Amino acid sequence: MNILRRELKANRRSLIIWSSILALLSLLMMALYPSFSDSPDKTTELLSLFPEEFLKAFGADKLNMGEPIGWFALETYFMIILFGSMFAAIIGSSMLSKEEDEKTIEFLLAKPVTRNHVVTGKLLALLICLVVFNAVVGIVTFIGFEAFAGDYSRMELLRLIAAPFLAHLCYAGIGFLLSLFLTRRKSTYSVSIGIVLMTYFLGVIADLSEKVEFLRYLSPFYYMDASDIVSDGRINPLYTLILLGVSALAVGATYFLYNRRDITI
Amino acid sequence: MYAIETKSLTKYYGKSRGIVDADLTVKEGEIFGFIGPNGAGKSTMIRTLLNFIFPTGGSAKVLGMDVIKETKEIKKQVGYLPGEVDYYDDMSCGELLRYSERFYNKDCTENINELAELFELDLKKKIHTLSLGNKKKVAIIQALLHSPKLLILDEPTGGLDPLMQMRFFSRLQEENKKGTTIFFSSHILSEVQKLCHRVAIIREGRILKVENMEDLRNNQFRKVRINFTGEVPDLNIQGIINSHQENHTLHLFFKGDVNELVKSLGCHQLDGLWIEEPTLEEVFMHYYEKEEYR
Numbered sequence: 001m002n003i004l005r006r007e008l009k010a011n012r013r014s015l016i017i018w019s020s021i022l023a024l025l026s027l028l029m030m031a032l033y034p035s036f037s038d039s040p041d042k043t044t045e046l047l048s049l050f051p052e053e054f055l056k057a058f059g060a061d062k063l064n065m066g067e068p069i070g071w072f073a074l075e076t077y078f079m080i081i082l083f084g085s086m087f088a089a090i091i092g093s094s095m096l097s098k099e100e101d102e103k104t105i106e107f108l109l110a111k112p113v114t115r116n117h118v119v120t121g122k123l124l125a126l127l128i129c130l131v132v133f134n135a136v137v138g139i140v141t142f143i144g145f146e147a148f149a150g151d152y153s154r155m156e157l158l159r160l161i162a163a164p165f166l167a168h169l170c171y172a173g174i175g176f177l178l179s180l181f182l183t184r185r186k187s188t189y190s191v192s193i194g195i196v197l198m199t200y201f202l203g204v205i206a207d208l209s210e211k212v213e214f215l216r217y218l219s220p221f222y223y224m225d226a227s228d229i230v231s232d233g234r235i236n237p238l239y240t241l242i243l244l245g246v247s248a249l250a251v252g253a254t255y256f257l258y259n260r261r262d263i264t265i
Numbered sequence: 266m267y268a269i270e271t272k273s274l275t276k277y278y279g280k281s282r283g284i285v286d287a288d289l290t291v292k293e294g295e296i297f298g299f300i301g302p303n304g305a306g307k308s309t310m311i312r313t314l315l316n317f318i319f320p321t322g323g324s325a326k327v328l329g330m331d332v333i334k335e336t337k338e339i340k341k342q343v344g345y346l347p348g349e350v351d352y353y354d355d356m357s358c359g360e361l362l363r364y365s366e367r368f369y370n371k372d373c374t375e376n377i378n379e380l381a382e383l384f385e386l387d388l389k390k391k392i393h394t395l396s397l398g399n400k401k402k403v404a405i406i407q408a409l410l411h412s413p414k415l416l417i418l419d420e421p422t423g424g425l426d427p428l429m430q431m432r433f434f435s436r437l438q439e440e441n442k443k444g445t446t447i448f449f450s451s452h453i454l455s456e457v458q459k460l461c462h463r464v465a466i467i468r469e470g471r472i473l474k475v476e477n478m479e480d481l482r483n484n485q486f487r488k489v490r491i492n493f494t495g496e497v498p499d500l501n502i503q504g505i506i507n508s509h510q511e512n513h514t515l516h517l518f519f520k521g522d523v524n525e526l527v528k529s530l531g532c533h534q535l536d537g538l539w540i541e542e543p544t545l546e547e548v549f550m551h552y553y554e555k556e557e558y559r
Contacts, residue, residue: 002364002367002368006364010353010355102351102352102353102354103349103351104351104352104353105317106317106345106347106349107347107352107365107404107407109315109316109317110315110340110343110344110345110347111340111365111368111369112337112338112340112341112368112369113337113340113368114336114337117337260319262278262317262318262319263312263317263318264278264312264317264318265349
């Protein structure tokens, strides 16, 4: 638990920064909602400027921006899921690699710990960071809805708050595994942001063109698409399982590989 | 039981050599030096003993326990001083030592304070502001604070000033008197000479020789350079192992009575005379290679 405590402390600052920025963004977007919902014509006018495929790619065809949930799903949700995933991938991938990059791993492994202890401590810290991040953003979003949205379904909101967490878990798991191969901290940052953006745009491209539709299955964002969640009235359990499965596999592989790894710095 | 026991321990990193067929035994209570030039495999040996890396062949035991399976138990009783010291930037020295202490589940406050005082280390300072030497002190304290049974030190004195080095060595001797086994690597012969009971000499991944310090001391090698005013004369002295000359200068590798050498040089006109302790590398080149051919 010593390692867990240490990691929570070390990641405290970036957790505070990321969660407060996104929480504030979410609150701000909800504060803007009343002025838009007052003039729905303007919104429709604005949307008609974009090509149809483009709107489809962002799910605007299925959502109504004149309603609070639709507004949130279109304006805020993608930021929470996208930036949250970046945050998850970044801290996930730096957890193990920073010890090797900063050459502190020899200190740590010379203490009476097994490699499993090290991985578990860091994994728990990662999980707690993500829970806190999502809780902060979720609670502030809820406050925003209570203050500005007027009439809305709390159940629908809860689904849209829970869904990004599943994607975050998936990216954190992938980042965690990646950190075994990227032991330079600088490269972990760029690679994790790169992977998140790449998979995000893969999903967008798949929506834009039917020829490459299959690509969407490579994008975790597709599985937690806001417009699907709103129109289906549920988070797809199979998709949930896929994301959690990928995450669990990545974590399992990390345990397996880390126990056999030569630590040379 | 041996403090350290390896049996044909071998480590290859892919195709590149780490150590080959290393058989090594360190008795409990010994101060054991592990010397060799850079890249000989010293750190590989230490990292294998601490299970940072996995051996490709052979086996190793530390304090009677298997280095892979029982690494956690081993580390409760081992203190390790890494060759390259680097710590968490955001911590102060005190915080790092506390962090270290918590892994052992015992109160080491007294030890920490005493060691910090001995090495004149300010525990409140942030680690990233420290000089290399001061970082080394932090590393020394974290290796000693839990009173380990075995100390493994990788190039322990780099960065320490002579005063601190002296305090460190006398502290090591005190620990040793209390029963602590000390295993340390170095490429500096003089460092080893001061402290060790026995030394192992490693070269290109192989352990060439294990010697008592007594015996090694009797093998007093000297590197001699003589500038003659005139032509270089023929010197006929016992103990010249190797010599070559350029212009008026004669280079000797000498293992014998220095007095004899100086006496016989007395009959010649000299411009200059240098007698130095050879580096370990040179001892290897002139002595151990020959030994192998014999």
